[in-house]
Amino acid sequence: MKNLMKILFLIIVAIFVAGCLESKKTPQVSEPINLVKMSGQEMIQRLGTGEIAGFIMWEPYPAIAVTKGYGKNLIFSGKIWTDHPCxxxxxxxxxxxxxxxxxxxxxxxxxxxxxxxxxxxxxxxxxxxxxxxxxxxxxxxxxxxxxxxxxxxxxxxxxxxxxxxxxxxxxxxxxxxxxxxxxxxxxxxxxxxxxxxxxxxxxxxxxxxxxxxxxxxxxxxxxxxxxxxxxxxxxxxxxxxxxxxxxxxxxxxxxxxxxxxxxxxxxxxxxxxxxxxxxxxxxxxxxxxxxxxxxxxxxxxxxxxxxxxxxxxxxxxxxGSVIVVANNVTSMKDLQGKTVGFPGQGTIQHVLFLMEADKEGLKVSY
Amino acid sequence: MKFETGKRGLLINILSLIVFTLVWQILVILARNDIFNIPFIRLRDIPTPVETWYALVGSMFTRIYGPSFTYGIINHVYASLVRVIEGGIIAFIIGVPVGIGVGYSKFLGNLFNPIIEIIRNMPPMAWIPLSIFIFVSGGSIFIVFIGVVFPIILNTIQGVRSTDTRLIDAAKTLGASESMIVKKVVIPSALPSIMTGLRIGLGVGWMAIVAAEMVIKSPVGLGYFIWNMGDLGRYSEMVAGMIVIGVIGYIMNISILLLQRRFINWVD
Structure with a gap:
């Protein structure tokens, strides 16, 4: 039983070390933009407090954030892909x-x-x-x-x-x-x-x-x-x-x-x-x-x-979707290493954001 | 109740895991072939152990598809463990002195007991909505802290109060000061209990972190991973993540138990 415990203990140490190495390794590939899932209301609020550098969302959330002065439109989804279905x-x-x-x-x-x-x-x-x-x-x-x-x-x-x-x-x-x-x-x-x-x-x-x-x-x-x-x-x-x-x-x-x-x-x-x-x-x-x-x-x-x-x-x-960013962000590249809100995996906004990042040679983690 | 120990015990442990996995596999296969179904449960949608295993292996490390950079389970485990350890350390630093104070001094006991009793009955999950709004970052560490700190406080109090009064009296007779009594008699006597509190607390903290990561925003963490995989309909990966959580929780518990037995062996 004691041996079993020792083995288990070693496993947890190994995971920890491997995790350390992986975490150190990942940013070197190229600092990814971190997409984090949140609700539209939260995107507006967090952009306002500066907790996120931007978000991609369906209307009306971009319009509300811009009207409140929390950020600006960076890219309309029509620019990412003209007439894309939604x-x-x-x-x-x-x-x-x-x-x-x-x-x-x-x-x-x-x-x-x-x-x-x-x-x-x-x-x-x-x-x-x-x-x-x-x-x-x-x-x-x-x-x-x-x-x-x-x-x-x-x-x-x-x-x-x-x-x-x-x-x-x-x-x-x-x-x-x-x-x-x-x-x-x-x-x-x-x-x-x-x-x-x-x-x-x-x-x-x-x-x-x-x-x-x-x-x-x-x-x-x-x-x-x-x-x-x-x-x-x-x-x-x-x-x-x-x-x-x-x-x-x-x-x-x-x-x-x-x-x-x-x-x-x-x-x-x-x-x-x-x-x-x-x-x-x-x-x-x-x-x-x-x-x-x-x-x-x-x-x-x-x-x-x-x-x-x-x-x-x-x-x-x-x-009809928009990438909205904080007022000091001027391009997608500025978002590297920062957190950007999105409505969840597999949504249209998720796919569009990946397409835009792909165009600019950026990596996106989620 | 007495558990089997030694090789026989280990054999039974392993057998039980094998039987569990087999039953799981068989139930899902039977459901998928419409031979057996449990009403109101979509048993057929549960991934089989084999599918889960492949998903676990496939998502262990970071994968890159074009622009998309998917963190591996290793990264998620690491992120969650770091949060639990940070929350645990803060809880230990705060919980132990509070526990000793409240346990040793009647005045402090009366002063703090009502507050502790009320707050400890609020489950860590109940703090999640509040922490989303009050913390700019580190909300999930706070959730872990809430989970860990109360078992530590309560077990410390119990450990302090169950110190043999004869030992305290003996120390007093020998001219020890209050602070020396606490340092040399009370704390060593309460240490096993404190460790038990830490062990229980980290268990609660580990469970809470998963819930916290589902709501509090962070791109890495096991809770987030499970939630995301669920969103994508990648159920095998989701179940693989759940199993990893269980295994890590188990390993954590066993590790602390091991440390406790190894280093604090003066109390039975």
Whole structure:
């Protein structure tokens, strides 16, 4: 027994020494930027107190931080990748299979998306009669009290309803490059490559139907029997404003869809929505970033019953995330060795930040 | 209760680990093949011991994929251990004198007891939300401190109070001053109890650090690693991290026990 103890003691010493050596060794590779997970509210607060050198986050948090004077915009995500897809509308495959008229429902969900996006894009113009109402929606959904911040947060978000298979393929490829997929799971999935996976994930049929029927009278194309849809979304995410607009303006109701907020929603991030909502079968349709969809349909999926299988039917927005930094930071290089807030692993902001660091030859630890 | 010792005991220990691992493997395989399921638990999603082993080996050291720099488990263990040791040292420096004072002097006992009794009943986890806001950095060390300090204080008090009064009387008869009595009689007599407090405290601190790292922001640490892997749906790595936490906690406990037996062998 004493010998066993000695062996155990030696193991702990060995780990300690190895850890010491590893920790000393790592910065020499090139001082990485430390990404640390935190909530949007915390990012603003910690940037204000100088505890972090910056953050990458979805709107409205960047707009709020800038309006408060805590920092400045360093890079808009559109600069990292022009027109990159961001949030999307996805459905749960289990729900799809067990619902008789799921295709009909999804067509109408896509149509609401189209109508809401058109409304927002018109109302975004400051001379539009709907502008004030849109700002109110933005403040309500984004949890904001400041009109200036609300206006600012809308400026860099490009609201869209169409999906983009090519861009999705690129995303999948980058996620693969960054070592985020669980390779055992990826091999189980049977997808030949990123394009094969993107084609299986994204479908354009519903948006096409919506485009063809956008001028039809709602009462004519509404579902005959109204259905309840358990919908999930992300907390205070301005990217998902089309959902809020469609809900508040009664677009869903007009087409026979009764929105019921899913258990656990709004979720803190897309990973939670995938792991708890879609996998747990508590969500029928939801909006979230496309990277969590891509990652968790592989990593969190049980391939014997495909419990985390989801399909993407429409876009929500392109771009709309920002790297915000403290006022004394002028480039990504200045962030080396410093702490930067992000909403979590596998989020769109995580992937975008890695892409930007890659461009500049920087390392990011997380 | 008497435990088996020697080779036979060791054999039973090893056997129990093997059986546990086998049962784990079999249960998950059965669930994955729809042969056996426990209601309300997604048993099939738990990684098998084999998958966990591969994940552990694969994530032991720092990996670099393009710009992404993923710290290895070794780095996480080191970061967490450093925090526990720092928190432990601070707790020891503060806890032992407080314990001796409160245990030895009735006045100090009456003065501090109510405060100690109230604060010690607040679990370390309950301090996390507060420490996020009051500490610019080092919040997780504070959480460890809270976990370690009370077992040390309480065990020191107990050790001091159980000092044989005959020894104190004998020292007094021989003309020892109060400070000499504390130094030469009380502390040596209380030392085994203090060490027990340290051992229990570090156990609590180790458990608390993992919770603290899940909330308090730091890019390295085992708690952070588990949380992150969970976020990515990398469940095998997550479970590997959990097992590492358990093993390190066990090794820590055994090491202190070993030190205690080796160096403080005057009290049974």
């Amino acid at each position: 949030c999307v509308v996805a459905y749960d495959d289990d729900w799809y299979k067990k619902t008789n008229n799921s295709d009909e429902i999804l067509k109408r969900m896509a149509l609401v998306q189209l109508k809401s996006v058109e409304y927002i894009n018109n109302a975004k113009q400051s001379d539009s009669p709907d502008h004030e109402q849109l700002i109110n929606y933005t403040m309500q959904f984004g949890g904001m009290t400041d009109q200036v911040a609300a206006n600012l947060s809308l400026a860099d978000v490009e609201f869209v309803y169409n999906t983009n298979v090519t861009a999705t393929t690129t995303f999948i490829q980058r996620i693969q490059d960054f070592g985020i997929f669980d390779m055992t799971k990826w091999n189980m999935s049977g997808y030949k490559n990123s394009s094969d996976y993107a084609n299986s994930l994204v479908t354009n049929n519903y948006v096409e139907w919506a485009v063809n029927n956008k001028d039809e009278n709602s009462s004519k194309i509404a579902l005959k029997e109204p259905v309840n849809i358990r919908y999930a979304y992300l907390v205070n995410d301005i990217h998902e404003l089309p959902f809020y607009v469609g809900w508040q303006k009664g677009y869903y109701r007009d087409l026979g869809i009764n929105i019921v907020i899913a258990e656990g929603a709004p979720f803190q991030n897309g990973a939670f929505e995938m792991q708890q909502g879609f996998k747990g079968n508590t969500v029928d349709v939801g909006s979230l970033g496309i990277p969590p969809v891509i990652i968790h349909r592989i990593n969190s999926n049980d391939f014997s019953n495909n419990d985390t299988k989801v399909g993407v039917i429409a876009g929500m927005n392109n771009e």
